[in-house]
Every structure is written in structure tokens, then in C-alpha cells.
Amino acid sequence: EAPAIADVFGRFQSQGFMVIGVNPNDPAPDVRQFLEQYHVGGLTSREPFEGPAHTAFRVTAWPAHFLIGKDGRILANEIQAARLNDAVAAALRSR
Numbered sequence: 001e002a003p004a005i006a007d008v009f010g011r012f013q014s015q016g017f018m019v020i021g022v023n024p025n026d027p028a029p030d031v032r033q034f035l036e037q038y039h040v041g042g043l044t045s046r047e048p049f050e051g052p053a054h055t056a057f058r059v060t061a062w063p064a065h066f067l068i069g070k071d072g073r074i075l076a077n078e079i080q081a082a083r084l085n086d087a088v089a090a091a092l093r094s095r
Contacts, residue, residue: 002038
């Protein structure tokens with residue numbers, strides 16, 4: 001799904017869209033290699049499954065996708081990569 005996320009980020013970044021990735025427990029060199037390989041933009045953090053982001057969003061499995069508005073509200077979740085472009089476009093139109 002990383003190529004789809006990278007594509008959507010590149011397409012909508014100029015409209016204020018940001019990708020924030022949270023990676024659970026993978027070694028930092030592996031995460032860096034993955035990000036470089038798939039040209040994933042945005043921000044990436046690492047935290048354990050018990051971390052604050054996992055807890056706040058009730059993440060139980062990966063990958064998990066959420067669209068979060070500037071006001072912090074969850075606009076959509078459980079988005080399939082094939083529908084990500086349309087979901088982001090709709091969220092940006094509705095703001």
C-alpha cells in the first residue's frame with residue numbers, strides 16, 4: 001500500500017494534505033529503507049503497539065488508515081488503498 005499512499009501524498013500535498021506514519025517496533029534502519037524504497041513522504045514515527053497513537057486510535061492490526069481533519073476529528077478509517085485517492089479528494093473538498 002505504500003506506493004498508493006506515496007502517490008496520494010504527492011498529489012494532494014500542495015492542498016495541505018499530510019501523511020503521518022506510525023511504525024510499530026520495526027528497527028529504525030528497516031523503516032528508513034522502506035521509506036526510501038517506496039518514496040513515502042510525510043512524517044514517520046516509531047512506537048510500540050501500546051503507544052499513545054495506537055491507543056488513541058484503537059489500532060489492533062496493520063496497516064490501518066485514518067483521515068484526520070485539521071480539527072482532529074476522524075473523517076474516515078479502514079480505507080482501502082484503492083479508495084484512498086477518492087477519500088482524500090472528498091475530504092479536501094468538504095473543508
